[in-house]
Amino acid sequence: MTSTQRTSFPRQGVRETAIAVKTRFQSASDVLSDCLEEIARCEDKIHAFNLVLDNQARQRASEIDDLIARGIDPGPLAGVPVALKDNICTREIATTCSSKMLERWIPPYNATVVAKLQDAGAVIVGKTNMDEFAMGSSTENSAFGPTRNPCNLDYVPGGSSGGSAASVAAGFVCCALGSDTGGSIRQPASLCGVVGVKPTYGRVSRYGLIAFASSLDQIGPLCVNVGDAALICEVIGGYDPRDSTSIDEPFSGLLDSCDKGVDGIRVGVVTELLAPASPDVQAAFTKCTDKLAAIGAKVDEISIPELSYGLAAYYLIAPAEASSNLARYDGVRYGLRVAGQDVESMMRATRSAGFGPEVKRRIMLGTYALSSGYYDAYYGQAQRVRTLITKAFGRAYESFDVLLSPTSPTVAFGFGAKQDPLDMYNSDIATIASNLAGHPAMSVPFGLGANNLPVGVQVMAPTLGEAVMFQVGAQIEGLAQ
Amino acid sequence: MTDQASRGKISREEVVHIASLARLGLDDGELDAFTRELGAILDHASTVAEIDLRDVSPMSHPIALSNVLRDDVLDECLELEDLQSNAPDFFEGKFRVPKILDEP
Structure with missing residues (x-):
């Protein structure tokens, strides 16, 4: 051992x-x-x-x-x-x-x-x-x-x-x-x-x-x-x-x-969120949907092409809001202060010493996306994608009670395995759409993938749809035993 | 869509400018890394910049927000000591900072 x-x-x-x-x-x-x-x-x-x-x-x-x-x-x-x-x-x-x-x-x-x-x-x-x-x-x-x-x-x-x-x-x-x-x-x-x-x-x-x-x-x-x-x-x-x-x-x-069981519950498998998953994750996920169908759920595939814009929109909106929210850490009222000659150099020294690389990267990205000349092309456009995704979800939920996907495209990865920021951001490919739309979503463990590491199945539901989300989540948990 | 967005890249000079707007002091290594990394991220983001969304309204929030107001009644609030104990420099009930203006 x-x-x-x-x-x-x-x-x-x-x-x-x-x-x-x-x-x-x-x-x-x-x-x-x-x-x-x-x-x-x-x-x-x-x-x-x-x-x-x-x-x-x-x-x-x-x-x-x-x-x-x-x-x-x-x-x-x-x-x-x-x-x-x-x-x-x-x-x-x-x-x-x-x-x-x-x-x-x-x-x-x-x-x-x-x-x-x-x-x-x-x-x-x-x-x-x-x-x-x-x-x-x-x-x-x-x-x-x-x-x-x-x-x-x-x-x-x-x-x-x-x-x-x-x-x-x-x-x-x-x-x-x-x-x-x-x-x-x-x-x-x-x-x-x-x-x-x-x-x-x-x-x-x-x-x-x-x-x-x-x-x-x-x-x-x-x-x-x-x-x-x-x-x-x-x-x-x-x-x-x-x-x-x-x-x-x-x-x-x-x-x-x-x-309550899942008899007659309409379950949509989102093809755009399943496709990026590794084969081991896909295998566990498919086993889950097969078992759900076997206990009475109506499982079908659904394509929501708008979701493929989600990652790019998220990585403009979230950093934009972060750059604004984190402006408060300026060494004046609370938190770290690093001394400086005047107030501006104090703030710059404080923020440079207090924030780590990823936080700085996102503050930079958000400040850029919100700066004049780029606001409409990036932040404004990302906000429109947010509407697009929310409406696409709305159409999907006319035909389905819940939507399913793998939670993460892979099982756990090694330390230092994702040095490229974009590589790391791709870990969120299946989860961000629910945040953009404000919808509930949960991850339930289902089986093991590569290296005997856990796989999670994501259950998504429309706004205030927690009841049906838990209904399906509980059955997935039972099927995983 | 602006020309800058369609280019999708960011120059080192722009990174320097953005850092000054964000009050971040970056060393040469950080400037090089951010120029490269932000360029790649913005390249990816330009997939969003290229869609025709003229007829779609922007969404700032998942909840349709109107003004949220409360009755004008006194509620619990923080004590001065709570603020003082976390402040880097507190003087006579105020937050003290280094000089803001040059001497005349």
Whole structure:
């Protein structure tokens, strides 16, 4: 056995854990101790975390145990250990975005999702590593070093929520939150063999999520099973007056959808998103669609040619929004400051030292796409493609309830394997369209591909279509067993 | 579509200009790398610049947004100490920065 072979495995799920704690089969403190032991055993090899909250977590777990002892229900996530991507603000706990720019920044407030998790009885175990400011698909862009894939340490975990995916796949926590701007929850979930969900844009409050591309960013869960992810969505979702893009629609009944089967459900296989996938991924994916058809789903192919413009449009829109959002890191109010003679040289020195290469590249690209003379040709045109893609999806959903594709065109790749930025951007080819349209999408593990690494199947649904998405996702999970 | 976009490349001088707009100080190596890499990315992006989309309206956002307003009531807000503790240079309730104007 080589040292890179898998030695850590996912732990029991969110619901099982909450039931065990509530029925006093296991105390929240014991659950947490298990997690912390597993972290102590494997974290130096995996590096899923930027920060482990040992003491705070122990204190919180013991509070949960006290509540239970007094007969008070701590909530649906009683004693469930969760991890948070390090771009989700936690009051008085460092939130770095895996960037030198925010290395010493301590948020004075909690993100809405953090407050909701805590109110539901969850125990926050740590902050997970990520590509700097969520820009990347491998977690190699972290200023604090890469995360390794628990399935095989020679491979990347995907990104940008690579630490979150690894923390679940390694059994460090039952669940982690990530953020998904172009696939940053779904792709690492796929590469690490866990479930990852990007809800409809506006379903989950972005208050306290450090902005990358505000019209695309969405928080969602990474879990060991589909039902757990449905529960977490119900807990963290819902209207929030602090996010002006928050949707005021009920976000419930998702867990019930998981038991409904797929008889008569119309499933469209998107040929443009299947074609770029490697043969091993295609083989696993086709096995999945064959099995879905065998249990009653109406599976058919659909061509959506407009999706082939998605990648190019995304890599204009996301950097454009990023260049604007990241203008705030100027050394004046918070974050890093590097001294300079005058204010402008201070800002230039600060930003040059604080940002890593990929963040600089995207700021440059976005600044260019927004500069006068190029705005219409690049940014304006990309916004029109966004309309084109959204309308094309709309036509497809007249004939189909959900659309399917592989989540990632390949299984996990090696460290340093994608040096060319465009090569790396291609990892997101199947995931970005849902962000451009604001639609929900999830990745469910299905079988293994090359090097015995996990393959993920992506289930896409129209706006607010989470119920049918979970319905199909749960069946795929069952078929994968 | 402009001529610049159809060319799809970016010159080193343009990279220098963009870096100054973005307040990024780049060394020679970074300038060379970005000139090459941004050129390749913009080449790829020009597939978007070439489609005829005159009749398609731009989409800035997945949700049709109108003005989102709240009632004008006092809510929790951050304390001055919270801002001070994260500020690189805080002086008498204000953020202090190096000089902005030259001496006259």
